[in-house]
Amino acid sequence: MASKPGPPITPHGMAALKARYDHLLGKERPEIVEIVSWAAGNGDRSENGDYLYGRKRMREIDRELAYLSKRMKALRVVDPANQPDKARVFFGAKVELADEEDARQTVTIVGDDEQDAGAGRVGWNSPIAKALRGASLGDVRSVRLPAGTKEWEVMAIGYD
Template sequence: MTNRPNYITPSGYSALKAEYDALFAEERPKLVEIISWAAGNGDRSENGDYIYGRKKLRELDRRLGWLSRRMNAAKVVDPANQPDRSRVFFGATVEIADEDDNRRTLMLVGDDEADAGKGKVGWNSPIARALRGASVGDLRRVALPAGEREYEVMAIAYPDA
């Protein structure tokens, strides 16, 4: 892990917590029950249910550990409480336009809640780093895999408190 703060919105933190709670309270006890049943069936070296159950339990425990570490490192930031709404900071919804006037709307969220299909980009992504601190009308260059692009900030919005 890095030493950077793990910024996350309240809804993103709730989603991580809900996944953790569901895995810990529902999925894990079911797996433990299946493994216990399979262990009682005799020879464990050739018991597919037992071997597969143990493998799934290790994967689930690894995911629970990751979620726990991410939640412990999380710094919940509510974008509705942003005092300076004229510039791009964490949680901002930003409309940008490229050189061809193709417009996109992005929301800068925590890396754990990024979803490009929904227009949510991680706070540490190249485009989010380029937009940080920008005001309406600012031009920002972004190095993308397809080459460098220039974007103009058209609008900035934050959720209401």
């Protein structure tokens, strides 16, 4: 039985996850270990704030490291520059949209782990990305949003 490929992520998104992992493992965790060791040497641990906070923070860091490690193994790096059909919207596409009032908006379709609506990066599984998948220039797509259905026309498609 062939394994299903994991969720997509851009090379930039994977680099950001790896940088976070490396920062936690190489900088934050060793600093906390040092604080906990120092605090443990100060006697009574039950009322030692540095010790208690340090242990709590170390558990948080270890949990995040485990999550990041598992997530990075599951993800599939997809470089948008290698998209064979650049005339249609697929993963990594930068899409300029116009609504019914000709209000323009540009979104880039990225992995769910790297989405940032404020920066115009929408996740691969978001409603707008799902609606735009496979669209060509001039196509009109309906997106169901909490405020109701909205129609967008694809004005431009690009891949960086």
